[in-house]
Amino acid sequence: xxxxxxxxxxxxxxxxxxxxxxxxxxxxxxxxxxxxxxxxxxxxxxxxxxxxxxxxxxxxxxxxxxxxxxxxxxxxxxxxxxxxxxxxxxxxxxxxxxxxxxxxxxxxxxxxxxxxxxxxxxxxxxxxxxxxxxxxxxxxxxxxxxxxxxxxxxxxxxxxxxxxxxxxxxxxxxxxxxxxxxxxxxxxxxxxxxxxxxxxxxxxxxxxxxxxxxxxxxxxxxxxxxxxxxxxxxxxxxxxxxxxxxxxxxxxxxxxxxxxxxxxxxxxxxxxxxxxxxxxxxxxxxxxxxxxxxxxxxxxxxxxxxxxxxxxxxxxxxx
Amino acid sequence: xxxxxxxxxxxxxxxxxxxxxxxxxxxxxxxxxxxxxxxxxxxxxxxxxxxxxxxxxxxxxxxxxxxxxxxxxxxxxxxxxxxxxxxxxxxxxxxxxxxxxxxxxxxxxxxxxxxxxxxxxxxxxxxxxxxxxxxxxxxxxxxxxxxxxxxxxxxxxxxxxxxxxxxxxxxxxxxxxxxxxxxxxxxxxxxxxxxxxxxxxxxxxxxxxxxxxxxxxxxxxxxxxxxxxxxxxxxxxxxxxxxxxxxxxxxxxxxxxxxxxxxxxxxxxxxxxxxxxxxxxxxxxxxxxxxxxxxxxxxxxxxxxxxxxxxxxxxxxxxxxxxxxxxxxxxxxxxxxxxxxxxxxxxxxxxxxxxxxxxxxxxxxxxxxxxxxxxxxxxxxxxxxxxxxxxxxxxxxxxxxxxxxxxxxxxxxxxxxxxxxxxxxxxxxxxxxxxxxxxxxxxxxxxxxxxxxxxxxxxxxxxxxxxxxxxxxxxxxxxxxxxxxxxxxxxxxxxxxxxxxxxxxxxxxxxxxxxxxxxxxxxxxxxxxxxxxxxxxxxxxxxxxxxxxxxxxxxxxxxxxxxxxxxxxxxxxxxxxxxxxxxxxxxxxxxxxxxx
Numbered sequence: 001x002x003x004x005x006x007x008x009x010x011x012x013x014x015x016x017x018x019x020x021x022x023x024x025x026x027x028x029x030x031x032x033x034x035x036x037x038x039x040x041x042x043x044x045x046x047x048x049x050x051x052x053x054x055x056x057x058x059x060x061x062x063x064x065x066x067x068x069x070x071x072x073x074x075x076x077x078x079x080x081x082x083x084x085x086x087x088x089x090x091x092x093x094x095x096x097x098x099x100x101x102x103x104x105x106x107x108x109x110x111x112x113x114x115x116x117x118x119x120x121x122x123x124x125x126x127x128x129x130x131x132x133x134x135x136x137x138x139x140x141x142x143x144x145x146x147x148x149x150x151x152x153x154x155x156x157x158x159x160x161x162x163x164x165x166x167x168x169x170x171x172x173x174x175x176x177x178x179x180x181x182x183x184x185x186x187x188x189x190x191x192x193x194x195x196x197x198x199x200x201x202x203x204x205x206x207x208x209x210x211x212x213x214x215x216x217x218x219x220x221x222x223x224x225x226x227x228x229x230x231x232x233x234x235x236x237x238x239x240x241x242x243x244x245x246x247x248x249x250x251x252x253x254x255x256x257x258x259x260x261x262x263x264x265x266x267x268x269x270x271x272x273x274x275x276x277x278x279x280x281x282x283x284x285x286x287x288x289x290x291x292x293x294x295x296x297x298x299x300x301x302x303x304x305x306x307x308x309x310x311x312x313x314x315x316x317x318x319x
Numbered sequence: 320x321x322x323x324x325x326x327x328x329x330x331x332x333x334x335x336x337x338x339x340x341x342x343x344x345x346x347x348x349x350x351x352x353x354x355x356x357x358x359x360x361x362x363x364x365x366x367x368x369x370x371x372x373x374x375x376x377x378x379x380x381x382x383x384x385x386x387x388x389x390x391x392x393x394x395x396x397x398x399x400x401x402x403x404x405x406x407x408x409x410x411x412x413x414x415x416x417x418x419x420x421x422x423x424x425x426x427x428x429x430x431x432x433x434x435x436x437x438x439x440x441x442x443x444x445x446x447x448x449x450x451x452x453x454x455x456x457x458x459x460x461x462x463x464x465x466x467x468x469x470x471x472x473x474x475x476x477x478x479x480x481x482x483x484x485x486x487x488x489x490x491x492x493x494x495x496x497x498x499x500x501x502x503x504x505x506x507x508x509x510x511x512x513x514x515x516x517x518x519x520x521x522x523x524x525x526x527x528x529x530x531x532x533x534x535x536x537x538x539x540x541x542x543x544x545x546x547x548x549x550x551x552x553x554x555x556x557x558x559x560x561x562x563x564x565x566x567x568x569x570x571x572x573x574x575x576x577x578x579x580x581x582x583x584x585x586x587x588x589x590x591x592x593x594x595x596x597x598x599x600x601x602x603x604x605x606x607x608x609x610x611x612x613x614x615x616x617x618x619x620x621x622x623x624x625x626x627x628x629x630x631x632x633x634x635x636x637x638x639x640x641x642x643x644x645x646x647x648x649x650x651x652x653x654x655x656x657x658x659x660x661x662x663x664x665x666x667x668x669x670x671x672x673x674x675x676x677x678x679x680x681x682x683x684x685x686x687x688x689x690x691x692x693x694x695x696x697x698x699x700x701x702x703x704x705x706x707x708x709x710x711x712x713x714x715x716x717x718x719x720x721x722x723x724x725x726x727x728x729x730x731x732x733x734x735x736x737x738x739x740x741x742x743x744x745x746x747x748x749x750x751x752x753x754x755x756x757x758x759x760x761x762x763x764x765x766x767x768x769x770x771x772x773x774x775x776x777x778x779x780x781x782x783x784x785x786x787x788x789x790x791x792x793x794x795x796x797x798x799x800x801x802x803x804x805x806x807x808x809x810x811x812x813x814x815x816x817x818x819x820x821x822x823x824x825x826x827x828x829x830x831x832x833x834x835x836x837x838x839x840x841x842x843x844x845x846x847x848x849x850x851x852x853x854x855x856x857x858x859x860x861x862x863x864x865x866x867x868x869x870x871x872x873x874x875x876x877x878x879x880x881x882x883x884x885x886x887x888x889x890x891x892x893x894x895x896x897x898x899x900x901x902x903x904x905x906x907x908x909x910x911x912x913x914x915x
Contacts, residue, residue: 034402048488049786050833055483083402084394084561085540094560153594157602166388166598166605168587169564267589269563277391277562277589282781 008306012299019295024069027284028062034082034282056082069288079285083278088289092271098169099270101182102189103259107252109194110201117198118205122213123232133202140199145192149265152188163188167268189266193259197251204247208240242312249305253298373897374578374910380569382580382913387905388605390595392562392588397545398524399477399484404903405588407521408609409565411905412584413460413550414524417451417470418515420901422632424702424811426515427907430454430465430525430551430574432501435514446510446856451518453501457574459527460549460556467497470518472528481536489517510854512861513812520810521903524550553579553909562588573909580912593617599889600627606913607896608889609904614753615689618887627894631690632886634900635701635808635816638692638755639878640678640747640762640801641838642671647746647798654828655791655798658839663741665800669726670743671876674801676719677765678879680712686761687754692882699869700883701900702811704858707866710873712880719769728770736770748776748792749803750783758803758881788831795832797839805884811901813865814853820872821846840877 034056053059057068072079078088121130157165164185171181212218213236221235260272267273271290278286309316376382393409401407417431426434432452435441441450457465474495477484484490494506495517505517517523530549534542548556551574554567565586569579587605592612599608600618603626611618611629618629646660664670680694696712699705728736728743736743747762749755756777763773776799778792783804791798808816818824819835822842826834845868852864872878888904890896893914897907 047833048485050831051480052483052485053786080540081394081561085397085400086395086546086561091561095563153597157604158597161602164604165594165602166587166590168585169560170558170566170585172384264590265594267587267594269560269589273589274562277394280781281394282785 004310005303005307008303012303015299016295019299020070020073020292021066023288023291023295024066025062027288028065030282034058034284078289081278081283081286083281083283083286088285091274091286092289092293095269095271095274098167098268099256099259099263099272102186102262102268102270103193103255105186105190106193106197106259107248107255109190110197111248113194113198114201114205118202119209119232119237121202122206122209123228125210130206133206137199137202140195141203143196144261145196146261146265148196149188149192149262152192153265156188165266167266169269189262189268192265193255193262197255201244201247205240205244208243209236212236212240238312242309245308245312246305249301249308250298252301253294256294256297372910373895374912375895376577376580376912379571379573379577379579380582383582385581385584385607385911386605387584387586387607387609388590388595388598389586389588389609390590390592393559393565393586394561395545396548396556396559396565397542398522398526399473399482399486400539400545401485401522404521405609407524408903408905409559409586410548411521411524411552411903412554412565412567412586412908413548413552413556414526415550415552416520416524417453417518419520419906420811420899421907422897422899422901424899424901426519428454429909430457442514446507446512446514446854448504448506449514450498450502450504453503454574455501457551458572459529459551460570461527461530463527463529465525465527465551466500467503468500469525469528470503471495471497472532473518473525476526476531476535476539479536482539484539486523489523493517510856512852512854512856512858513810513814515812516810521906522809526550554584557583564588575909578909584908596621596629596889599891600625600629603627603891606891606894607904611887611889612752612754613887614687615691618689618889627889627891629690630888630890630896630898632888632898632900633701634886635699635811635813636805636884636886636900637695637698637700637808637878637880638758638803638805638882638884639698639880640803641797641878642674642876643797643800643802643838644841644877645839647800652828656796656839658825658827662800664743664745667726667738668876669722670728673719673722673769674766674771675876675879676713676715676722677769677771678712678762678881679714679765680881681714682761683758683881687757688882688884691885691887693885695880695883696873697869697883698872698878698880699813699817699865700880701808702813704862705813705865705869707869707873709866709870714765716765716768723769730770734770735772742772743770744772744774745800746774746776747801747803748778748783748799750780750794751777752780755803786833793832795826795834795837797826797837802837803881817849817865817868818853820877821849838877840872840875842871842875845871 057065069079080087081091084091117133121133124130153165156163165188167185167189171178173181218231218235221231256272259270260276262268263270263272264276275287275290278290389405389408391405393406395401395406396410398407398410398414401410415429418426418428418434421427428434430453432454433439433441435449435451437444443449453467459465474490476482477486477490480487492508496504496506498504518525527549530544531542546559553570553573555570556567558564558566566583568583569581573579592610595608596611596613596618598604599606600621622628642665643656643662644665645656645658646662647656649655649660651657651659684692684694694712696710697707699707723736728738731737731742747759749759759775763775766773782790782792783794785793787793794802794804806816820840821836824834824836825839825841826832826837848864848868848871852861852868855861855864886898886900888896888898895912895914897910898904899907
């Protein structure tokens with residue numbers, strides 16, 4: 001098992017190098033520059049903007065800039081943001097808690113809905129419960145988050161005036177009130193994101209369960225006189241979870257991406273909104289760092305999925 | 320006649336025989352506006368009127384929290400590095416300039432004790448120096464006294480190219496010297512009629528010497544106080560998260576009486592303009608929303624029964640269509656829109672005249688800008704004293720068609736006019752932004768009716784406005800026939816704004832398209848007018864020169880002004896914000912309060 005994990009880890013290194021190279025080249029070739037805003041400012045003569053470009057190395061050839069970036073990265077230096085002139089890692093660390101809190105909660109909410117609903121629907125296919133669950137799931141993943149987000153705002157903030165729609169990181173309260181406020185302001189974004197995730201996951205859990213539930217060994221287990229709950233949980237779910245783990249693991253980075261929209265709507269100061277504003281202001285070091293973090297997440301979650309397979313089905317790690 | 324009468328009137332005001340108001344009324348009677356009259360008083364030796372304050376609270380604090388919503392949050396808090404107004408706005412919560420501009424474009428004192436004038440010895444009669452007296456007893460937030468050394472240090476800090484400060488542009492042209500602890504003198508290398516640039520307004524606030532002196536030059540990025548400002552302003556710094564949040568609390572030692580009113584201030588960033596308008600106007604979650612660039616009918620809908628309203632400030636921003644005087648489709652020595660070419664269609668003035676008749680400014684105002692726009696024929700729309708009254712605009716497809724007919728542009732088989740084998744086909748580009756695309760559509764339709772074929776192009780704003788030499792789609796390369804955008808007028812004086820179109824500043828391959836004259840219009844009379852205005856100390860003559868410069872552009876149809884744009888903000892119904900078209904939104908924050 002440990003050899004299996006090590007092998008997977010070693011494969012990850014060249015992948016990350018390749019990804020970083022592609023990202024860097026794409027960003028370097030992308031149009032625009034971080035000092036564009038200066039161009040229409042009548043107080044700033046153009047030579048000042050040109051001097052800044054030169055100072056930040058924007059006029060060097062791409063390969064030099066890449067090697068420079070890679071070297072700094074290997075020394076743990078993520079570079080600094082041209083726009084806010086502070087270190088990129090500080091910037092990302094500042095944004096991480098909000099992202100983890102909202103996305104983590106949304107993912108947990110999605111799992112809490114999808115697994116029981118999916119499993120129960122699969123045990124009673126085509127029942128009334130199954131049909132309602134299916135319909136809701138279809139509605140859920142057909143509605144994009146930017147639509148449900150605005151719908152929620154209009155209903156719960158504007159009409160009912162129950163929840164705030166601007167997420168703030170400095171709640172002026174302490175103790176239990178702080179906790180309650182944190183929960184209150186996260187309800188809408190977590191619900192929007194969580195329900196969207198739950199919808200597609202429910203469908204997936206259900207079909208994975210259905211695939212397994214009809215297999216002979218399940219019938220055998222039942223024939224031996226095992227209780228329904230025991231059969232479903234011990235025999236069916238464990239095997240059905242392999243594709244579900246794949247889905248969830250591979251979806252994690254996509255969730256970070258999907259959260260960009262949600263973060264923008266609710267003004268959550270997360271990684272996603274950092275990425276958007278950095279792209280808009282052509283702040284390449286930040287864009288590079290954030291996209292690279294996303295790439296690392298993809299690789300990491302792949303690895304986690306691989307390890308989980310090995311645990312769910314030991315035959316996989318032997319190959 | 321007028322001149323003699325003026326001087327005698329100024330004498331009467333000085334002697335106290337005539338009060339200021341009567342003087343201004345008499346000036347108005349001879350057709351001069353109040354701000355102009357004020358400036359004449361200033362140069363005649365009487366202090367420039369301070370903008371009347373509307374501030375009512377009689378004690379410091381007690382106003383609770385002030386919640387501001389900036390849909391682009393500040394990303395840094397060192398005013399010398401501020402690339403955009405959002406950064407200046409954030410830094411301005413803590414740092415202060417010597418003076419700032421009120422809603423009428425009058426000067427308001429902040430760290431200075433008095434407005435320099437010839438009478439008080441602040442202004443040199445030759446226009447080559449200005450002496451500022453500083454307010455005594457002002458302290459930085461850490462208790463250190465604010466002195467002339469701080470002002471001099473800001474100049475030294477910024478003019479060092481290694482610091483890479485953006486304020487270098489303003490400060491490298493001048494010399495700043497300390498006279499005594501509370502007096503600084505700024506020396507100009509030529510007569511400078513607009514002397515209130517350095518250290519005035521939000522872009523030119525002052526940082527403390529004692530905390531930044533070790534971080535001058537190449538170490539500028541390492542200063543810990545870049546992220547946690549220590550200023551002299553009404554609020555003390557508490558917390559900063561770039562792009563997300565800036566927070567401050569009341570400064571109990573603030574140097575202005577009874578100010579500030581609010582106990583704390585919070586500036587939240589992110590999101591978009593529409594939802595910012597909603598959070599202020601409709602739900603009242605926030606007190607103030609910055610730069611609400613939203614279609615007027617949306618705002619009107621939000622305002623119905625809402626908790627807030629829109630607030631407007633008149634400045635000098637003009638949305639215009641620029642015409643290209645060179646040929647964008649012919650390449651000469653590897654350069655399109657080269658100065659060696661002439662625009663094949665626009666070299667006929669009739670085509671330019673006809674085009675200006677085809678821009679339906681009234682419809683653009685009605686359909687798009689609403690209360691935030693004013694129709695205009697002028698490129699220069701403010702301050703009032705510089706605005707030409709000699710121009711007019713009109714929308715008439717018939718007149719445009721007649722001009723083209725008379726000039727020999729006859730409709731071809733496809734309905735598009737042509738002459739000497741050249742068809743009237745134009746490429747019209749602008750940056751991507753809702754109102755701009757809608758304006759394009761309105762213009763295209765009118766042109767079509769007059770037999771001009773207009774192809775529309777829209778470029779992502781970050782590319783259009785970039786200084787990237789490698790990109791063909793920047794506004795300064797201008798590889799199109801017409802292009803539309805605006806260049807903000809950031810101070811209540813047109814000198815820098817109008818100097819951009821000197822014929823020596825044409826954008827070419829040679830200067831990497833960094834020249835500011837992008838229409839590539841060359842007019843000797845304009846050059847001479849601007850140069851004369853640059854050194855003219857008499858405010859009446861100077862204003863006349865800028866009006867003449869504007870009229871020259873008008874006669875040549877270099878720019879077709881589409882709309883004089885106002886600043887739009889959203890504010891809670893009970894908030895009394897002071898916003899100026901000539902200043903940043905947070906510039907007059909010390910005068911904001913809430914009506915109970």
